[in-house]
Structure formats: structure tokens, C-alpha cells
Amino acid sequence: MSIPTVNPTPTSITAAFDLPKPPGVSWRVRSQQVVDYEVSMTRGLLSTSNSTFAHACGADGKRRTRCLVVVDDAVEQLYGERLRAYFSAWRIAHNWRVVPGDENTKQLDTALGLVDDMSSMGILRRAEKIVAIGGGVVLDVVGMTASLYRRGIPYIRVPTTLIGQVDAGIGVKTGINHGQHKNRLGTYCAPETALIDPEFLRTVDRRHINNGLAEIIKMALIKDSQLFDLLEATVASIDPETLADCGPAGGEILSRSIAGMLDELEPNLWEKVLERAVDYGHTFSPSLELRADPPLLHGEAVAVDMAICVALARNRGLLSEQDADRALTLMNAAGLPLTHPVFTAELLERALEDAVKHRDGYQRMPLTAGIGSAVFVNDITADELRAALSFVAHRDHRAADSDVLESAR
Ligand SMILES: NC(=O)c1ccc[n+]([C@@H]2O[C@H](COP(=O)([O-])OP(=O)(O)OC[C@H]3O[C@@H](n4cnc5c(N)ncnc54)[C@H](O)[C@@H]3O)[C@@H](O)[C@H]2O)c1
Numbered sequence: 001m002s003i004p005t006v007n008p009t010p011t012s013i014t015a016a017f018d019l020p021k022p023p024g025v026s027w028r029v030r031s032q033q034v035v036d037y038e039v040s041m042t043r044g045l046l047s048t049s050n051s052t053f054a055h056a057c058g059a060d061g062k063r064r065t066r067c068l069v070v071v072d073d074a075v076e077q078l079y080g081e082r083l084r085a086y087f088s089a090w091r092i093a094h095n096w097r098v099v100p101g102d103e104n105t106k107q108l109d110t111a112l113g114l115v116d117d118m119s120s121m122g123i124l125r126r127a128e129k130i131v132a133i134g135g136g137v138v139l140d141v142v143g144m145t146a147s148l149y150r151r152g153i154p155y156i157r158v159p160t161t162l163i164g165q166v167d168a169g170i171g172v173k174t175g176i177n178h179g180q181h182k183n184r185l186g187t188y189c190a191p192e193t194a195l196i197d198p199e200f201l202r203t204v205d206r207r208h209i210n211n212g213l214a215e216i217i218k219m220a221l222i223k224d225s226q227l228f229d230l231l232e233a234t235v236a237s238i239d240p241e242t243l244a245d246c247g248p249a250g251g252e253i254l255s256r257s258i259a260g261m262l263d264e265l266e267p268n269l270w271e272k273v274l275e276r277a278v279d280y281g282h283t284f285s286p287s288l289e290l291r292a293d294p295p296l297l298h299g300e301a302v303a304v305d306m307a308i309c310v311a312l313a314r315n316r317g318l319l320s321e322q323d324a325d326r327a328l329t330l331m332n333a334a335g336l337p338l339t340h341p342v343f344t345a346e347l348l349e350r351a352l353e354d355a356v357k358h359r360d361g362y363q364r365m366p367l368t369a370g371i372g373s374a375v376f377v378n379d380i381t382a383d384e385l386r387a388a389l390s391f392v393a394h395r396d397h398r399a400a401d402s403d404v405l406e407s408a409r
């Protein structure tokens with residue numbers, strides 16, 4: 001009687017089942033994920049008679065529902081009472097977490113704290129939502145946590161700053177910082193919906209309005225010359241009130257910026273194509289934003305980066321002298337810096353090297369080719385960076401007598 005083989009050799013299995021010899025067998029799995037979310041601009045979001053927000057939270061006012069609300073500390077102070085009244089009116093039981101709207105919040109510890117909140121609340125994986133209400137910081141960290149918790153649960157974004165409403169709140173990127181690097185960790189995770197109420201902008205301070213204007217000017221420079229003209233004509237009157245009132249200019253500026261951003265993002269949500277016009281002003285700034293002391297706001301760092309890009313394009317003949325001047329004048333008029341001591345030639349080179357890694361081995365640097373359109377270049381040299389810095393330093397009215405001129409030399 002033959003004894004069965006306990007551990008048959010690969011040869012005997014192959015012989016018995018006629019399998020191809022390894023290597024030589026593989027499986028391909030192909031699947032597609034449909035991304036479908038709505039960005040709506042709506043007024044009176046916190047009015048109890050407005051059902052938009054409640055429906056986004058899955059509430060109908062009859063059944064009791066639950067959600068985890070993560071709210072920016074400034075928003076809590078200014079709108080907390082109205083928010084709670086709204087949730088109560090719509091029978092939404094809410095677990096409430098307040099986090100500081102501060103760049104230091106964008107770190108792993110905050111994300112882990114939110115994970116604990118979700119666990120202890122026992123949030124249902126699909127039916128109950130996380131609601132992020134605040135500026136880009138809160139939206140980024142909540143989005144990342146939502147994308148990680150049980151490998152992804154639905155969340156809603158309610159951006160309350162200008163950057164949030166035209167940028168951070170409407171795409172699919174989430175992130176936290178690590179070391180001195182912005183957004184070193186992050187995911188792509190679309191919210192279920194993004195609800196934009198310009199009314200929140202009424203309480204945003206001037207510096208943070210200017211911060212958001214940097215991203216709006218970016219959109220104008222890379223794809224919308226009409227938006228640029230509108231900004232040029234109205235920049236002096238843009239303030240929290242005009243934006244919140246959503247009058248003809250304010251409404252047009254907000255909606256053109258949002259539409260332009262979504263138009264750029266939609267065909268390339270997962271950034272398969274690394275030539276992204278919306279990365280304009282985001283080549284050097286991610287490495288340098290957190291190095292400044294005191295730190296620059298995101299839009300301020302983007303503005304300094306954009307000013308260098310304007311100079312690079314002007315020096316290459318991609319932008320006329322007059323258009324370069326218009327671009328820098330608009331940024332200055334929007335109260336944005338064009339220079340900063342931390343943007344030295346050496347650091348710009350290092351930042352560009354890091355951008356090359358981020359962009360998979362090439363510079364893929366967007367520059368303006370005339371106002372309202374972008375081209376990508378891969379051959380920016382250290383000499384060009386030096387020349388660009390010097391060009392901008394001599395045009396920044398605020399830089400006179402400062403160490404900025406010195407650092408550009
Ligand atoms: N995910 C993305 O695609 C994306 C895009 C752009 C920017 N971002 C990120 O967004 C962050 C910047 O966002 P931000 O400029 O909104 O900064 P922020 O979130 O720090 O908010 C700015 C300040 O405004 C306060 N605030 C929020 N809403 C307010 C209101 N209605 N009234 C008064 N004060 C209010 C906050 O408490 C904070 O002090 C950066 O971390 C940046 O990296 C992400």
C-alpha cells in the first residue's frame with residue numbers, strides 16, 4: 001500500500017493539475033471607482049428653514065439621526081450656537097469636537113484623536129456622517145481621518161474660509177503635515193458633498209481673505225483672463241463684507257474661481273497626470289511655507305512662489321513686461337507679499353528638487369504663457385531662479401530696505 005505524500009513537491013502538483021510552471025501565471029484585477037459629489041453654493045445654510053445641510057447629514061427632521069461634527073474653534077465661537085440650534089431643529093444628535101484652526105492641528109495626533117471619537121461614538125460605517133466645518137486645516141485633517149477610518153467613511157465639508165471655499169473644500173485631497181513638509185501624508189478622498197455659504201466669510205479677518213485671494217489670483221493667471229480683469233478692477237473693494245454679500249463682483253469672483261478649479265480637477269482627480277496647472281505657485285511654497293518664522297499662511301507662501309513664477313515667465317519671454325507688471329501689481333494690491341527672506345536662491349533650489357520628486361522625476365513646472373493660460377517647463381536653472389528672485393525683490397514695494405533684497409543677491 002502506498003503512503004500518501006503529505007507535502008507534495010511543486011513538480012508533483014504541476015504534474016497532477018497541469019499548471020504552468022512558475023513564473024508564468026498572473027491575475028489582473030481591474031475596477032473603476034466612480035467619483036460623484038456635489039459642490040453647492042448656498043445662502044442661509046444655518047437657517048433652520050433651509051433643509052440643504054440637514055439632508056446632506058442624512059436627516060429628514062422626523063427620524064433621529066446622528067453625526068460627528070468636527071468644528072474649527074473660531075467657527076465654534078462665532079457660529080456654535082446657531083449650528084447647535086440647527087442640528088437640534090433637524091433632530092440630528094451630534095457628537096461635537098472642536099479643533100483649533102491652526103496649521104499645528106494638521107498632524108497625526110489630531111487624526112488619531114478623531115479616530116478615538118468615532119470609535120467611542122460607534123459611528124455607523126455608511127449611514128452616519130462626519131461633518132467638517134471650518135477652514136482648510138480642519139477640512140484636510142478630517143478628510144484624511146474619514147478616508148482612513150475603517151478604510152473610508154462618508155464625510156461632508158462645510159468650508160468657512162475663503163481658501164476653504166475656493167480650494168481646500170472643493171477637491172478630493174486631504175492631508176497632514178510632517179516635519180517641515182506640508183501635506184507629507186494624505187489621501188484622495190471625495191466628500192459626499194461640499195456646502196459653501198459665503199455668509200461665513202463675513203467674520204474672516206482681512207489677512208485670511210487676502211490669503212484666499214492668492215488662490216483666486218492663481219486661477220486667473222493660469223486659466224481665466226476675464227477673472228483677472230475683474231480682480232484688477234475690483235481688488236480695492238474686495239473685503240469680507242462684499243464677498244459675504246455675494247454682490248455682482250463678489251459672487252462672480254467666487255463662482256468663477258470654484259468653477260475654474262473644478263474644471264481643472266475633474267479630469268485628473270487622482271493626479272495621474274502630474275502636469276497640473278493648479279500647481280502654479282505650489283512648486284517652492286510647500287517646502288518653504290513652514291520654514292518662515294513666524295510661519296507664512298498658505299496663500300502668502302503661494303503668492304511669493306507665484307511672484308517668482310511671474311519673473312521666470314517674464315525672463316523667458318512667456319509673459320510680456322506689461323503683463324508681469326500687472327500680475328505683481330495685483331498681488332500687491334491684494335495685500336499679498338511678493339518676497340520673503342526664507343525664499344533664498346539656495347532654498348528655492350532645494351525646494352525645486354523636492355518638487356521634482358513629488359512630480360515623479362521632472363520639474364513639470366507650470367508657468368503663465370500670457371495671462372490666462374499655462375505651459376509646463378522642465379529646465380529651470382539655478383541662474384534663472386537667482387535672476388527671478390532679484391527681479392521680484394526690486395518690484396516688491398514692501399521689500400525696500402529689507403533683507404529681502406540682500407537675500408536675492
Ligand atoms: N486639500 C486641498 O486641496 C487644499 C487646498 C488648499 C489649501 N489647503 C490647506 O488649507 C489650509 C489653509 O486653509 P485656511 O486658509 O482656511 O486656514 P485655516 O484653516 O487655518 O483657517 C484660518 C483661520 O480662520 C479661522 N476661521 C475659520 N473660519 C472662520 C470664519 N468663518 N470666521 C472667522 N475665522 C474663521 C480659523 O480658526 C483659523 O484661525 C492649509 O493647511 C493648506 O495646506 C488644502
Ligand SMILES: [Zn+2]
Pocket residue numbers: 167215282298302
Ligand atoms: Zn494651495
